Amino acid sequence: MKPGKPNSAHLVDVEKPAAADVSGGRGVLVEVFRVGACGTDREINNAEYGTAPDGEDFLILGHENLGRVVEVGENVTEFAPGNYVVATVRRPCGSSVYDKIGEQHFTTDTEYFERGISRLHGYMAEYYVENAEFLVKVPNALAEVGVLLEPLSIIEKGLKQASDIQERMKVWRPKTAAVLGVGNVGLLAVMALRMRGYAVHGFGREPRDGYLNAELCEAIGATYDSTAEISVEQSTEKYGQYDLIFECTGFSPIIFDAMQSLNENGILLLASVTGGDRKTDQVPSDKINQMFVLGNRAMVGTVNAGREHFEMGVKDLALCEAMHPGWLGRMMTHKIDGLENFARAFDILSNAGKYKAIKTFIEVKRPGRESPV
Numbered sequence: 001m002k003p004g005k006p007n008s009a010h011l012v013d014v015e016k017p018a019a020a021d022v023s024g025g026r027g028v029l030v031e032v033f034r035v036g037a038c039g040t041d042r043e044i045n046n047a048e049y050g051t052a053p054d055g056e057d058f059l060i061l062g063h064e065n066l067g068r069v070v071e072v073g074e075n076v077t078e079f080a081p082g083n084y085v086v087a088t089v090r091r092p093c094g095s096s097v098y099d100k101i102g103e104q105h106f107t108t109d110t111e112y113f114e115r116g117i118s119r120l121h122g123y124m125a126e127y128y129v130e131n132a133e134f135l136v137k138v139p140n141a142l143a144e145v146g147v148l149l150e151p152l153s154i155i156e157k158g159l160k161q162a163s164d165i166q167e168r169m170k171v172w173r174p175k176t177a178a179v180l181g182v183g184n185v186g187l188l189a190v191m192a193l194r195m196r197g198y199a200v201h202g203f204g205r206e207p208r209d210g211y212l213n214a215e216l217c218e219a220i221g222a223t224y225d226s227t228a229e230i231s232v233e234q235s236t237e238k239y240g241q242y243d244l245i246f247e248c249t250g251f252s253p254i255i256f257d258a259m260q261s262l263n264e265n266g267i268l269l270l271a272s273v274t275g276g277d278r279k280t281d282q283v284p285s286d287k288i289n290q291m292f293v294l295g296n297r298a299m300v301g302t303v304n305a306g307r308e309h310f311e312m313g314v315k316d317l318a319l320c321e322a323m324h325p326g327w328l329g330r331m332m333t334h335k336i337d338g339l340e341n342f343a344r345a346f347d348i349l350s351n352a353g354k355y356k357a358i359k360t361f362i363e364v365k366r367p368g369r370e371s372p373v
């Protein structure tokens, strides 16, 4: 697509890359199996943001990815042809100290480099090449659901930040969590929290009956309530105040409701990239401020993810498949066959309610061979 030009997604012929394109013998050529499509892709295609690589006038989209290794450079020992891999998204091309220490997901640069989003081509392609540093191995048994790993990595980073921050108390034994918004990302948060043993309460706008997302919450041992019937704050009368709240709705005013629903010492994680200019003045600021001060509550944003968060995600996917076989597969509601049908992905993303879509993804090419490891 052409950044800055709405609805400009189109197909282009590009040269097939080679492992040797990456210096130091650390290149890995990957054949793309599936690419997820999400709100970020929709917003880039709407020209809300997105930047082409320097000197080019188009950006190859796609950051939620899963592929199979075809060729490795001479200094790659950790991958072999046939392995399934997911590539991380942000690259350390900036000048902040976090870019220099390999923690570019914490960059303080305002111009960052993300494949498929900002200044670097993405994975909606038949092949891509990447330095082995930025690839994470996915076991063959998870190939069918592996494209969920990138969105899950954002959740994992949030949960890692929560546990790091909560070390301030020496002892933190969280029991209950609320997840606000049970779309694709919210459901992955419900799953990751259930895998950690939390009592999880999911919230969405839709009525419960006949709503697949609500059914998936309940199928994994969480509850589901519609905020049309009960606000998050009112729900604390039923479930008690929450030790952890994960906000994944994209509707920013709900954070004030969430701030009033946290337990003492509780933590609120914010994951929605709200690009709009919504404002709200219905905020009981004295009450919220006092609750945060007197209750040592905390709130933190979470974006992008590093290798360790992808690796945490692989473990949660595996545990979830073992405990609830087929649950992750049920999230993958809309498969699009072939890159040439990419326009359908944008149609589904723009009308997710009508299509009842949870995860929409493009199957670029189903790999034929079996993996050696």
Ligand code: BGC
Binding pocket: 038, 040, 063, 089, 090, 114, 117, 150, 151, 154, 273, 303, 304, 305
């Ligand atoms: C991606 C992140 C990225 C963020 C902001 C999200 O959709 O999953 O990796 O950092 O968008 O660009």
